[in-house]
Amino acid sequence: MKAHLTRRYMFSASHRLHNDAMSEAENKATYGKCNNPYGHGHNYALEITVSGPVDESSGMVCNLTDLDAFVEREILERFHLQNLNTVPELDQTVPTTENLSASIYDILQRGFTPAHLEKVRIQETMMNSFEYAGTNEIRK
């Protein structure tokens, strides 16, 4: 039987929302406070949802130790306590949480094989969150 498993991870990082292709005034109008040249930070809560048949011998969709090890190595190592504008995955884009969600989804999609990736959800603050499921519909 198929189940969906969601695991939450915390990381902290700073960013500045700024697009070189826009004028200073346009950057200010678009990004407001987030355009502050010195940047600012968030405690991000990342939720990763994977799915698959529940293996009869283990009772699991995938072993959490595999997911935890992958996320630690490939995601938290890369983004935790970093300035997102300087991380190679994001240094050519504006490091909004939309782009961060897509970047983390791509890392998982490419490298995590034990279960099917359903979606990535990132809570930037208590008041906003972003979900990305590639080209798939998000299931509620």
Added chain:
Amino acid sequence: MIYLTRKAEFAASHYYHNPEFTPEENQRIFGKCNNPNGHGHNYTLEVTVKGEVDPRSGFVVDLKQLKEVLNREVLDAMDHRFLNKEVPEFFTRIPTTENLAISIWQRLAPKLKTAQLHRVRVYETSDLFVDFYGEA
């Protein structure tokens, strides 16, 4: 179609062990969760049902009835229990969060009259939950 979610909490202990594995395999796959004396969690259960709103009552489901079914079928059986030893389906199935969600679905689905079960979500901790939609 309207979706309604009811939440409940229960506390239970469990451990992970497959008698077909060697002791080394059990230890490697299940780690600390393999301790035969068990360990516990405060589980949070979210049950989502769906259906059309009854024009007379304005309800998708009578919450009183849903609560009674939840209490009888799930909480009475699992709250403050050692899942491996006291809940029959876990005598043979490993009580992982995945299997817990499946088991709760199987207990509830045949008992719900008016609304249809949409999703069972079980939080083992605030950082880990499983959703089951009744898919084969």
